[in-house]
Amino acid sequence: MHATSLDNLAIELAKNRALGTISGLAFAGIVSRQEADEIQLAALEAYNSDVRGYALAGTSVASQRVLGLHEPIFGPITSRDFFHEDCRIHLPQGVIGAQCELAFIVGNSYPDRHEIVDLETAGEIIVACRPTIGLLGRRAFGARHSDVSAVADFGLHVATICGPAVRADWEKLDQIQLTARINGQTLVTAKGSAVLGHPLRAVALLARELAMQGRQIAAGDIVTTGSWSPILQVLPGQTLSVEIETIGKISCSFD
Template identity: 30%
Template sequence: MTEQEIASAAAALAEAERSGTQLEALPVAPASVTEAHAIQDRVVALTGTPVGAFKATAPLDKEPTRGLIYAHMIRQSPARLPTAEVPHLGVEGEVAFRFTRDLPARGTPYTREEVAEALVALPAIEVVSSRYREPRAKPPLEQLADRNINGALVPGAEIADWSHLEMQSLRVTLFVNDEPVVDREGGHPTGDPLGVAVALVNMMREGTGVKAGQLVTTGSWTGLRFLNPGDRCAVEFAGLGRAEVVFDF
């Protein structure tokens, strides 16, 4: 993509955010992760919206990615979210981390140990929603350009001493309207939530770095489910805790 094409795609997404309208497609689609990230960054610059968190992926056989989560769309559990703010009402139960100190830009990669020492852990519900009318019909790079179709993040209470948790085999239960719809041990896409946080830090070290207080959510343990207005959702991780959200009409 040219700079003009990145600017055009970002302008379309920024206008959709301002107006609450939904796009059918971008005027020009990204062809790489780098271009999709550049569109995200340009949208943030256009809207002037502070970034409070990231959704990160670190597939074993693909390039890592990050989606920007706006600070005002982080709602502490138990949360109530108007459907108008997150109209697609997707939910994913996730393990997230909060950074307790800055990890600034630098030339050398951060080690796993350095990142782990700067984190507290918490349960979270990522709310999936988009500026596209049909987000799941879009190719992955177009989804990524739209902040990886993030709508909101609902974090639960954090724990500082999480090193004893066997993250690859935590028991997770997802409830919808008080009924368990997922109940199993494990389920993280890579089995290594901390590794995803490390990947995020090393993506960001080439730009702005990460700031104390920002969060990173590290991938769905429960799959993606779409709910309805009025539904209640909760996720519970054994030893880590619970997060809850209600979608108001």
Template identity: 40%
Template sequence: MYFELKDKTADVLARCRRREQLCDRPLDLISSQDAAYGIQAIAEDLLGFERKGFALVGSSEPSRRILGLTKPVFSEIPASALIVGVKQFGLPPGAIGAQGEFVFRILRPFPEAGEAIDRASVASAVLGCHPAIGILGRRTRQSFVGNNAAIVDFGLHVATLCGPCADAIDLDRLADIEVNVFLFGDTVFAGSATSILGHPLEAVVWLANELSARGKQLKPSDFVATGSCTTILQVLPGQHLAADFGPLGQVDCIFS
């Protein structure tokens, strides 16, 4: 893809995200992961948003199957798309669905110089954990599949809706949590924290490795959304969705 095509794609996607519009831009011409993340970074810079952390998508096998991914992808989270305590959310055009996920708050720079990137070191860098509902969507009318198309389209991230932070939770026991999702009060599906790469903290391990390979690190007060521990549920305006994370708490939202 020529440089001008990369810049034009980033510009179109940034405008569509800002205006909550869809475009006809083809995303199947992107030949490499590096090019895809490069376009994503240009689009994020064009948006000029305050950055609050990172969102993973495709961290569980069921979500990858639904989204046409072969591995997880990530994007930065705009401040306007990280919402704590929301009770109503307007679905934009191109919305794919909602998922139950964990959101970690980072305490310190991670990894520090020479620090190993593993579950134990990640646990020492986490300040707290939120139950959350992740909203996924596209900025294109056509549903392009594949890792590179998803990366360019802001990792398919729309918003992260967080419940209250649990700062006294035993991080080692997160894998024991079963998540139940309710639509209008009826259980529609259940999920397990272990579906996220075996343990929710492994999502942060994966992300930290990806960032480190690019010469970056997590910063204090960053939020990391782990990706789905449940299937991705199509949601419509007027529906009330709630997710119960057991000892971690609950989060719910009415969509409009």
């Protein structure tokens, strides 16, 4: 994609995200994952918001099917789109649905140069966990859904809503259960093992991807795991509640 076209696409993505709108955008011109990453970074700069961390998507088989992904992707969690428990959010155009997930708070930059990236080293940097709801959506209509278009489109991230932070035994996170309810009715249950076999593998995967770009997860960042369950449709007037055993609860209402 020509540099001017790349910049224009990034500006339009940022505009749509700021306004909560969708439009026809030239995703078909993106020819590589590298271009998609460049568009994401340029769109983030145009959106003009600090980064609080990273949201992963497509880390479970069930969520990949809904999102049309072949592998996990990630996008920035911005300060403008980061919320705390029991909030109310207006659903913008293009919303796909909600992720029921876990967020990790990172204590140290990761990975250091030449550091081995695996479950053990990832576990060493985690200082707390938070039950989390993530909203996913698109800023374009009519585009063919693909991994590169999803990456360019802020990694499909719309909003992240986190509950209270607690310390947890990371080695057992694959064994604990998540329960999601809409307006008090249980819709789905899932275990942490649905995410790449273990939720902490999401952090390791992100660290490797960023390292290939010469970047790191920063100390203080929040990293979400991606959905443990299928992506849930949410509608105005509904309240989604997520409970993760031994971790806690989070809820969010939608307009």
